[in-house]
Amino acid sequence: MLIETDRYQQVLGEELRKLRTARGWTRKELNERLQSGISLQTLATYELGTRQCSVVRLAELCLAMDELPQDLLARVHRRLFAEHQGRLKVCLDDVVADDQPELLPLRRWARGRLAEGGAAEVQFDRTTLEQLAALCELGTEELVTRLRRLSAPAPRTARAGGSHADRACGS
Structure with a gap:
């Protein structure tokens, strides 16, 4: 994932401007705080994204507007990296080892992919998750919840064959 500096500054500036205008402040009123x-x-150049803002200055601006800097940056990142939202990494070994009847179609596919030497970890985008959910006769969010549970680290004694960290997809 690459960061486009100019675009990052632009979005950061837009978020700073939104914060200020949401409070009904002019730039002069913000500056006084x-x-x-x-x-x-x-x-103005910070808000337009034409000038880089230091970390200390960003924190000062945020705190003057009663906003946590990490919350502002989280909004910037959501906007910039929206194409990566809705994706879910899944360990196919975990899918194969699971016994939920509803996931049988996905389990069969995972076995086949692993047998062909495919990667043990895959990343499903939103469209694929929707299609898989329909195939498994589940809602998309229900499928996502089940897949997240499958790939969640478990205590060492909870899984046969070792801990999640011992598995091919463990992290």
Whole structure:
């Protein structure tokens, strides 16, 4: 996953501007609440994404607007990396080892893929998850929940054949 610096700055600036305008503040009003003085032009360039903001300055801006910097950055990342949302990594060894009757179609496919020498870990996108859910006669969110449970690390004694960390897909 590559970060496009210009796009990142643009989205960060948009999120800063949204925070400020949601409070009904002008740039001047925000500037008055900052610990250190910056010019209104500098503040404008941050919001336009044409100037990089230091980590310390970003924290100062966020705190002046009663926002946690990590929450602001999480929104930026959701916007920038939305194409990666809705994806789920699944360990096919876990699918094969499972015995839920509803997952039988997926288990058969996983066995075949592993027998052909395919990767033991796959990443399903949202469309694939929807299709698999229909094949298993489950709702998409129900399938996602079950697959996440399958791939969740378990205590060493909970699984036959060793811990999740001992498995091919363990991490």
